[in-house]
Amino acid sequence: MSEDRRLDVLRAIVEDYVRTREPVGSRVLTERHQLGVSPATVRNDMAALEEAGYIAQPHTSAGRIPTDKGYRLFVDRLAEVKPLSQPQKRAIETFLSEAVDLDDVMTRAGRLIAQLTGQVAVVQYPSLRRSGLRHLELVPTGENRLLVVVITDTGRVEQRFLDVTPGLDDGLLGELRARLNAAAAGKRLADVGAAFERVTVALPPEVRPLAAAVAELVTETLGEEGEERIVLAGQANLARAGMRFEQGLSPVLEALEEQVVLLGLLTEMVADQSVAVRIGHENRLEGLTEASVVSSGYGTDGDTLAILGSIGPTRMDYPGTIAAVRAVARYLSRVLPT
Template sequence: MLDERKLEVLRAIVEDYVATQEPVGSKALADRHNLGVSPATIRNDMAVLEEEGYITQPHTSAGRVPTDKGYRLFVDRLTTVKPLSAAERRAIQTFLDGAVDLDDVVNRTVRLLAQLTQQVAIVQYPSLTRSTVRHIELLHLPANRILMVVITNTGRVEQRTVEVTDQVDDDLLANLRSRLNSTLVGKRLTEAPQLIAKVPEQFPPEERGAIAGVLSTLLDALVEHQDERFALGGTANLARFGQDFKHSIRPVLEALEEQVVLLKLLGEATDTTQLTVRIGHENPYENLSSTSLVAVGYGPKDEVIAKLGVVGPTRMDYPGTMGAVRAVARYVGKIVAGA
């Protein structure tokens, strides 16, 4: 266990390295920070921090830089994250309040996060498995087709076109629409298979064949293809940190293009609104071992229906990034709740 003075030295090294991008020496720490001890004492503390693996010397006669272990201790010891200013909070609310639908909310959120943090922003669309049905619409189309529209409580819209062989007249379609809404509205999509299976019993036998295709397509939309969708923005921001990636920025960009990587990076949404910070080699992919992730869940009230976050180099302004991610998630959660 490190004493408070050594923790203060580590904090100062992290802050200076993030700000200057230069290895930090003992004299610079003594000049910039009110540590209350001499440069010689700071050098001794730095030697202990290096021996314990919290900092390292990139080359001879250079100052020290934090390691993944050092960043982890710095983050774990943070007592507060950097709050956004009143002007920033108003700007976030105004920008997000202008969204017209879920796609617009997600796209605006990605742009906003990337701009606030100057990192790569990732926003997961609300998971269908955690959503409930708000409304189901059925509309006739030409050539024996039916347009089915499913709207969830988060504003997500799923559309399918159903080819029907048996004639479904307006009265039958209206009856089916009514019964589906009375059965499914307010229910989680994970409950859909059991509930839909009981719908044919509400119709006379001669009409069940005509509605079978509609119900099959509805199941397909709600259950079988509960795809996870993501929006990504701000990848150009990584170019500003090219020197932070030991060999090349290309592996990082390639990893971020993979859907499965994004899913594993954010992880499945859980019932927690606690910030997740994964640093360097804590990330599940080797190509992202030079990056850090700051993520949090969002949703109505205390319910998490998806996650959002940012990815950037380990040399990151953690207090500021954590504050921005948390603030944006809260606003998005309120918007989704009122969708």
């Protein structure tokens, strides 16, 4: 059997099954696709694909459906990813560029992926650990309380309170703020501490304790491990009639609720800003063994700041989902605050 022809038959089975949600028979394949061979040859090819584990027969006398292994070969051999139309591209760019702040950007990105794919979208906020410091604000809120506002270069805002000695001089506080901003603006976590330390040692002795306390609070905030936040959108899509899961929806919904574990899966998948695909049992998250995950990193200047993706049944439109995830990741990288 020709290897190329076998791939053509598998591709036709995947495309038909994704579109019709019904097992595919040899007669249907020869009628719908220009395979250039007889139905008997197609049946032989299907038998070989089944023996190799790429397709399976769910019921006696039924057609064939792809297995996880078959979907994997299909995805690995994709000749091209279905491009988005120009109106779709313009709509994505316009919709994201109209966001008013980072929260709005993340929400809009999730809604876009869910609408484009008809599946569940997962969008991670830019990680504080990978963000740079854009601005630091120090705001007295009482006799002995100071509000420390950390604004990152991705537009993320974190607020922390610091206990201080009463009677802070506004002029002194303003000078401290200016010096810390000048020293650390734009620097990542690895470099912020050293920059703050240089500022601290150059200050008068009576100001150093306050400067050291602010510096410690900021570096702790940027270095937090548990601050990762994600947006989920499109969960209602799972309830649509076409989203059939043999084990039901409950395992998938429970997996989506395990956000820390889910984020770990996405992070493990994506090493850079390319698109990665995990199919069925390739997902080590138990509730997603009947699902596929398509994900990509996004960021600025080639630096991956966070991850986004789409989750749906293994019977998904892989070319379309890959194109949607890739497009939103690229546009999100472009509209992030700089």
